[in-house]
Amino acid sequence: MGYSRSPGDVIEALKRGAITAAADSPLGAARDAAFVVLAVPPSATLELIERAPAWLAPGAILSDVASIKAPVMERARAAGLAARFAGAHPLAGTHGTGFAAARPDLFRGAVVYVCSTGTPEGDTVARDVASFWELVGESSPVTIDATAHDVQLAWTSHLPQAVASALAVSLSARALGGVSFGPGGRDTTRLAASDPDLWAEIFLANAGPVAEALAQTGAAMQQLRALIAARDAAGLKAFLAQGTAFRKGLDR
Amino acid sequence: MGYSRSPGDVIEALKRGAITAAADSPLGAARDAAFVVLAVPPSATLELIERAPAWLAPGAILSDVASIKAPVMERARAAGLAARFAGAHPLAGTHGTGFAAARPDLFRGAVVYVCSTGTPEGDTVARDVASFWELVGESSPVTIDATAHDVQLAWTSHLPQAVASALAVSLSARALGGVSFGPGGRDTTRLAASDPDLWAEIFLANAGPVAEALAQTGAAMQQLRALIAARDAAGLKAFLAQGTAFRKGLDR
Numbered sequence: 001m002g003y004s005r006s007p008g009d010v011i012e013a014l015k016r017g018a019i020t021a022a023a024d025s026p027l028g029a030a031r032d033a034a035f036v037v038l039a040v041p042p043s044a045t046l047e048l049i050e051r052a053p054a055w056l057a058p059g060a061i062l063s064d065v066a067s068i069k070a071p072v073m074e075r076a077r078a079a080g081l082a083a084r085f086a087g088a089h090p091l092a093g094t095h096g097t098g099f100a101a102a103r104p105d106l107f108r109g110a111v112v113y114v115c116s117t118g119t120p121e122g123d124t125v126a127r128d129v130a131s132f133w134e135l136v137g138e139s140s141p142v143t144i145d146a147t148a149h150d151v152q153l154a155w156t157s158h159l160p161q162a163v164a165s166a167l168a169v170s171l172s173a174r175a176l177g178g179v180s181f182g183p184g185g186r187d188t189t190r191l192a193a194s195d196p197d198l199w200a201e202i203f204l205a206n207a208g209p210v211a212e213a214l215a216q217t218g219a220a221m222q223q224l225r226a227l228i229a230a231r232d233a234a235g236l237k238a239f240l241a242q243g244t245a246f247r248k249g250l251d252r
Numbered sequence: 253m254g255y256s257r258s259p260g261d262v263i264e265a266l267k268r269g270a271i272t273a274a275a276d277s278p279l280g281a282a283r284d285a286a287f288v289v290l291a292v293p294p295s296a297t298l299e300l301i302e303r304a305p306a307w308l309a310p311g312a313i314l315s316d317v318a319s320i321k322a323p324v325m326e327r328a329r330a331a332g333l334a335a336r337f338a339g340a341h342p343l344a345g346t347h348g349t350g351f352a353a354a355r356p357d358l359f360r361g362a363v364v365y366v367c368s369t370g371t372p373e374g375d376t377v378a379r380d381v382a383s384f385w386e387l388v389g390e391s392s393p394v395t396i397d398a399t400a401h402d403v404q405l406a407w408t409s410h411l412p413q414a415v416a417s418a419l420a421v422s423l424s425a426r427a428l429g430g431v432s433f434g435p436g437g438r439d440t441t442r443l444a445a446s447d448p449d450l451w452a453e454i455f456l457a458n459a460g461p462v463a464e465a466l467a468q469t470g471a472a473m474q475q476l477r478a479l480i481a482a483r484d485a486a487g488l489k490a491f492l493a494q495g496t497a498f499r500k501g502l503d504r
Binding site: 091092093094095110111142152155156157159160161162163164165166167168169170171172173174176179180181182183184185186187188189190191192193194195196197199200203204207210211213214215216217218219220221222223224225228229231233236237238239240241242243244245246247248250251 | 343344345346347362363394404407408409411412413414415416417418419420421422423424425426428431432433434435436437438439440441442443444445446447448449451452455456459462463465466467468469470471472473474475476477480481483485488489490491492493494495496497498499500502503
């Protein structure tokens with residue numbers, strides 16, 4: 001059972017067998033469900049959680065997939081859902097949105113972060129949510145504290161998005177739209193094609209850690225520029241080699 | 253006929269039929285060739301061009317694939333090769349090096365920049381080199397002024413490499429080696445895995461334009477950080493939307 005504000009996506013999801021029934025409204029999709037996953041931007045996630053006590057079926061459990069977790073967990077506790085909610089965040093997806101960006105193997109092998117509300121019942125729900133993700137994606141759920149998650153993701157996900165966007169903005173300001181980019185320039189800017197409204201929400205919901213991470217990368221860029229300006233070949237090689245070692249380490 | 257300083261690469265290239273004969277030295281590979289393509293880092297390219305009058309067969313023509321073109325064209329003219337050299341730069345390849353990174357379709361459809369030494373004979377050689385790339389890659393040769401090429405590539409190629417490296421260095425400094433990165437973080441940092449020695453040479457050979465481009469991206473990152481710190485949702489969305497429009501434009 002699914003709902004999307006885009007009717008075209010609902011029709012496509014039905015046709016392809018991703019859902020077996022379409023609802024007329026978000027509540028219509030969720031009302032009789034034993035397990036509800038909210039897959040909407042952060043502000044809509046918070047809003048739907050706040051109203052969930054009014055629509056969530058008795059005994060049903062609720063989860064989400066938002067890229068920030070501390071505000072989500074706080075909202076769930078405030079809404080009295082400590083025993084019925086666990087947050088999740090699958091590290092998957094692309095810059096694409098809607099059903100067109102869906103793939104059968106989207107979650108295969110993905111790391112999925114799971115946050116408990118901290119109560120014994122919440123811990124049980126978190127285990128159920130982890131089992132769901134193991135089933136959906138043969139994926140690897142990792143239990144994590146919500147605040148630790150947000151600081152970590154500021155660096156591993158929100159920062160790369162911010163850097164890709166800033167790079168694209170500076171290329172756009174240089175009026176380079178008509179010229180050719182090789183595979184490197186394309187990959188490095190790919191995230192800039194992501195939904196601006198979604199990412200504005202994520203950056204604001206995780207503003208402190210994201211701003212700090214951006215400052216650190218800005219400092220590294222300053223350092224690189226100084227090495228180039230000083231024609232410091234040895235320093236430059238050492239700087240680049242640090243990045244090479246780090247990036248190769250991700251694939252090990 | 254090919255040569256590599258890595259014997260393993262030569263054996264693999266022979267086995268796979270990419271070359272039909274192996275030479276014992278760079279000169280052994282080039283001595284009897286009618287057309288020689290230097291595919292080595294910038295400083296080695298410059299050195300081999302300088303010595304080419306001593307080893308290039310009578311009537312043979314010479315080209316290269318370096319990511320910087322102004323110093324290469326200057327060196328070719330200084331070596332007395334204005335009538336026998338044309339520079340080239342295919343926009344292809346990955347962070348990988350050696351025969352293991354070779355693919356039959358590596359150059360298919362790639363844009364290839366071609367630079368003439370500016371003499372009538374040089375223009376003829378440039379047309380020959382363009383035909384070679386059309387044949388090799390069904391690719392699209394574009395004739396370009398060497399200095400214009402270097403300024404453009406500072407933005408479209410050298411800047412993304414510099415940004416990816418700086419991002420990887422800041423992630424490395426944060427000691428995030430053990431944590432999980434999603435597809436976005438992986439793509440944005442992919443170029444950081446490139447050969448540090450090669451890229452140190454490219455940055456130094458194109459230092460002025462690269463430093464200027466880095467400064468502009470640094471300013472965009474500062475602007476993004478200020479919007480986040482000010483919790484300016486409208487400004488943030490407008491900033492990100494500019495990047496989205498630019499990046500989607502690359503795929504049109």
